[in-house]
Amino acid sequence: MMGIEAYVWSNAMTGLLLVGMLWAARVVRGNRLWREAASELWRRRRLAILVVGLYLGIGVADSIAWVGGIPEDAVGVLPNAPLSIIDRLFLDTREASYSAPLASVEFYGGKPLRHPGSHLLGTDILGRDVLYMVFKGARVALLIGGLTSLIAIPLALFFGVSAGYFGGRVDDVVFFLISTLAAIPGLLLLIALIMVMGRSTVSVCIALAVTGWVGFCRLSRAETLKLRELDYVQAARALGVSEARIIFRHILPNLAHLIVITFVLTFSGLVLSEATLSWLGIGVDGSWGQMIDGARDELSRSPIVWWNIGAAGTALFGLILAVNAVGDAIRDVLDPRTMRGSE
Amino acid sequence: MGAYVLRRLAYGVGVVLGVLFLLFVLFFAVTEPEDIARKALGDKAPPEAIAVWLENHGYDRPLWPWQDFEENLLFDHYRRMLTFDFGLSDADDSPIVDRIRAGAGPSLTLTVPLLVLGLLTAIPLSLVVAFFRETYIDRMGVFLCVLAMSVSTLLYIIGGQYVIGKLLRWYPISGFDADPMMLPRFLALPILIGILSGVGGDVRFYRTVFLEESSRDFVRTARAKGASEPRIMARHVLRNAMIPILTRVVTAIPFLFMGSLLLEAFFGIPGLGSMTFDAIQSNDFATLRTMVYVGALLFILGQVATDISYGFVDPRVRVE
Numbered sequence: 001m002m003g004i005e006a007y008v009w010s011n012a013m014t015g016l017l018l019v020g021m022l023w024a025a026r027v028v029r030g031n032r033l034w035r036e037a038a039s040e041l042w043r044r045r046r047l048a049i050l051v052v053g054l055y056l057g058i059g060v061a062d063s064i065a066w067v068g069g070i071p072e073d074a075v076g077v078l079p080n081a082p083l084s085i086i087d088r089l090f091l092d093t094r095e096a097s098y099s100a101p102l103a104s105v106e107f108y109g110g111k112p113l114r115h116p117g118s119h120l121l122g123t124d125i126l127g128r129d130v131l132y133m134v135f136k137g138a139r140v141a142l143l144i145g146g147l148t149s150l151i152a153i154p155l156a157l158f159f160g161v162s163a164g165y166f167g168g169r170v171d172d173v174v175f176f177l178i179s180t181l182a183a184i185p186g187l188l189l190l191i192a193l194i195m196v197m198g199r200s201t202v203s204v205c206i207a208l209a210v211t212g213w214v215g216f217c218r219l220s221r222a223e224t225l226k227l228r229e230l231d232y233v234q235a236a237r238a239l240g241v242s243e244a245r246i247i248f249r250h251i252l253p254n255l256a257h258l259i260v261i262t263f264v265l266t267f268s269g270l271v272l273s274e275a276t277l278s279w280l281g282i283g284v285d286g287s288w289g290q291m292i293d294g295a296r297d298e299l300s301r302s303p304i305v306w307w308n309i310g311a312a313g314t315a316l317f318g319l320i321l322a323v324n325a326v327g328d329a330i331r332d333v334l335d336p337r338t339m340r341g342s343e
Numbered sequence: 344m345g346a347y348v349l350r351r352l353a354y355g356v357g358v359v360l361g362v363l364f365l366l367f368v369l370f371f372a373v374t375e376p377e378d379i380a381r382k383a384l385g386d387k388a389p390p391e392a393i394a395v396w397l398e399n400h401g402y403d404r405p406l407w408p409w410q411d412f413e414e415n416l417l418f419d420h421y422r423r424m425l426t427f428d429f430g431l432s433d434a435d436d437s438p439i440v441d442r443i444r445a446g447a448g449p450s451l452t453l454t455v456p457l458l459v460l461g462l463l464t465a466i467p468l469s470l471v472v473a474f475f476r477e478t479y480i481d482r483m484g485v486f487l488c489v490l491a492m493s494v495s496t497l498l499y500i501i502g503g504q505y506v507i508g509k510l511l512r513w514y515p516i517s518g519f520d521a522d523p524m525m526l527p528r529f530l531a532l533p534i535l536i537g538i539l540s541g542v543g544g545d546v547r548f549y550r551t552v553f554l555e556e557s558s559r560d561f562v563r564t565a566r567a568k569g570a571s572e573p574r575i576m577a578r579h580v581l582r583n584a585m586i587p588i589l590t591r592v593v594t595a596i597p598f599l600f601m602g603s604l605l606l607e608a609f610f611g612i613p614g615l616g617s618m619t620f621d622a623i624q625s626n627d628f629a630t631l632r633t634m635v636y637v638g639a640l641l642f643i644l645g646q647v648a649t650d651i652s653y654g655f656v657d658p659r660v661r662v663e
Contacts, residue, residue, distance in 0.1 A: 176357065176358070176361060179361075180361035183362055184642075185638040185639065185642065188638050195623065195626070195628070196369045280620070281623070281624065309498075313494075313495070317498075320493040321490065325489065
């Protein structure tokens with residue numbers, strides 16, 4: 001890892017993510033059931049999907065960064081710092097302190113701004129453009145939800161499927177592990193893990209994953225128990241197909257819809273948890289949670305500064321609402337059993 | 344039945360031991376006592392001061408039994424936790440047991456009314472929504488629930504304090520007074536906000552439960568016999584939905600004692616939630632460790648108690 005800058009990793013990960021999304025789109029197109037589910041989803045929740053796409057676009061634009069191409073006279077940036085597309089859009093927009101949305105003078109004192117009327121959502125205490133901060137928060141939120149799921153879901157699948165498929169001792173051990181983790185109140189375990197691992201984005205994601213994987217592990221275990229007894233699995237076993245091949249060919253593909261549903265439904269919970277952690281002082285830098293936390297003092301100022309908390313709160317609310325709406329629809333489309341329950 | 348109760352109890356004890364091991368790994372093996380001492384005394388503390396501090400807190404021993412079988416932190420940790428000898432806080436050297444005793448009361452005055460009023464709000468609302476299933480009222484209700492669930496608790500608290508406390512001046516913004524005459528004034532706002540932030544998820548959950556019950560055969564039979572719809576909801580659906588409702592309530596029991604971290608810290612209620620909050624702010628690992636243990640213990644007790652009572656009520660559970 002020596003010598004490779006963080007932004008190179010970020011670019012590479014973003015590239016991988018985009019390739020992964022293209023691959024997923026190909027798979028969905030190639031399979032009739034998934035294709036129909038996708039078009040049904042699009043028919044039901046067009047607006048919510050577009051909103052999620054917008055956040056995703058902003059997040060991706062903030063994840064692709066490169067060095068150079070900065071004008072000589074830009075204020076507040078190092079000439080050799082890697083800047084993302086979003087950074088470049090807001091280059092040189094810094095003011096001295098607070099200014100209200102679209103104002104042409106500073107909020108306290110009334111000195112003229114460097115860029116009057118150009119700050120759509122005003123500026124914060126350090127004079128940074130609030131719209132810019134909100135855009136930066138999108139990447140953080142998506143990173144929390146995405147990275148955590150990337151850790152938690154494989155972990156849960158590994159333990160859940162092996163417990164359900166092999167049963168016996170393996171099941172006992174996994175079940176004991178699940179009971180132990182589930183016995184600890186979630187927020188407290190989360191706090192304990194972060195305090196022990198130190199405060200960084202990755203450790204927050206790991207802590208969220210460790211506390212969050214239990215539910216899905218239980219679900220995949222129960223589902224595997226059911227699948228194991230089905231005729232085609234029995235037939236495969238009778239024909240002498242290896243255990244690994246049965247799991248990969250027959251069990252995992254039948255869990256795919258649960259993976260998608262869980263991913264979307266837990267995503268919003270993860271992002272909301274981060275907001276709580278931010279307030280405890282153990283969140284991720286640059287998140288909307290931190291902006292909201294910072295705004296507590298701003299509400300007691302006179303006259304009050306409302307645009308910071310307003311912008312961060314709305315951005316958070318918008319993402320969570322859109323993801324929740326898409327998640328509910330995905331569950332209805334992919335899991336016929338809950339469909340029956342809601343009728 | 345006796346065998347079932349015993350098996351369930353033994354499993355509960357096993358899980359407690361498992362939780363304690365996890366805590367040991369996190370709070371002793373990963374964060375070594377030396378690090379905690381440095382955080383408590385500062386980076387520039389002389390080695391002698393650290394040695395004294397470690398001895399006072401009982402940390403001056405090797406970690407594992409294979410290093411020293413008689414005197415090691417692992418056995419010591421188990422012995423102390425299982426006998427409720429929680430020792431001293433890492434931050435200010437006060438006995439943790441005293442602080443738990445002092446904090447439990449204020450926590451309960453907040454969480455018990457919050458739980459009861461929360462149930463009294465969510466269950467009738469979800470009955471109404473389930474009663475009007477597949478109509479605009481139902482769809483509107485579910486949409487409002489999702490809307491309410493999408494707002495961060497932080498925003499509820501900050502917004503509630505600002506609008507109700509500062510602009511309308513109905514209730515004090517924060518504070519606590521043990522005097523029973525004054526107490527409701529201070530608790531009104533946190534309870535109101537607590538209900539508001541939980542009601543969306545609760546109503547959605549109970550609605551699903553009620554809908555599941557109302558698709559059962561006995562409900563169809565009752566309807567065929569001409570029972571009125573409100574009677575069906577109250578006598579057949581609500582009664583049978585009591586088990587999932589109870590299960591959800593039992594999982595909330597540890598939080599009754601542990602208090603609500605966010606509400607207590609924001610509203611200045613000196614309960615166990617505030618205590619945990621202070622422990623986080625001051626790197627007080629001993630208190631944090633104890634709180635995690637007590638929370639897990641209460642949760643396991645609740646689980647075992649519910650499982651055993653299910654065993655009494657429903658013979659199918661015992662066989663498993």
